[in-house]
Amino acid sequence: MSDTRYLIAVAAVCCALTWGLRALPFTALTQLRSSRALQFLSTRMPAGVMVILSLYTLRTLPLTEMRAIAPLAGLAVTVGLHLWRRNASLSVLAGAAVCVTLSSTFFVP
Structure with missing residues (x-):
């Protein structure tokens, strides 16, 4: 086989393969739309993801230092x-705007 035909x-x-792999989730999703489990997850997942991301971000935050004010204020807002x-x-x-504004305005290292 010549190089051109091979390429x-x-x-x-x-x-x-790329088209098939990208179309596969949409094909599977049509059958899952009436699933009660999927409907439950669609209402609970956004809040759950935000809680997990917030806890992961704040887990190493030194609460006794002044630089903790900006992320905590952003979380409160x-x-x-x-x-x-x-x-x-x-x-x-x-x-995010409150956190970034406080971090960049008052607590520049």
């Missing part, structure tokens, strides 16, 4: 705004 065959196989408005995008964006 075209390899590219075609790679394209077919995020939780308070989410409880008030029930908008995850708004609360995460506002909490």
Whole structure:
């Protein structure tokens, strides 16, 4: 087989495999849409992921130092705004803005 035909065959196989692997989850998802377990996870996962990420981020935070104020203030704004408005995008964006603003303005090392 010539080099050109071999390269075209390899590219075609790679394209077919990539397309198939990307289409597979959507095919499987159509059958899972009516699943009660998936419906339960779709309502609980966003909050669970945010809690896990927050705990992982704050686990090494030195609570006795001044630099802990910025992340804790950002967390307080995020939780308070989410409880008030029930908008995850708004609360995460506002909490991150508070944390970054406090960190860069007052607590530059």
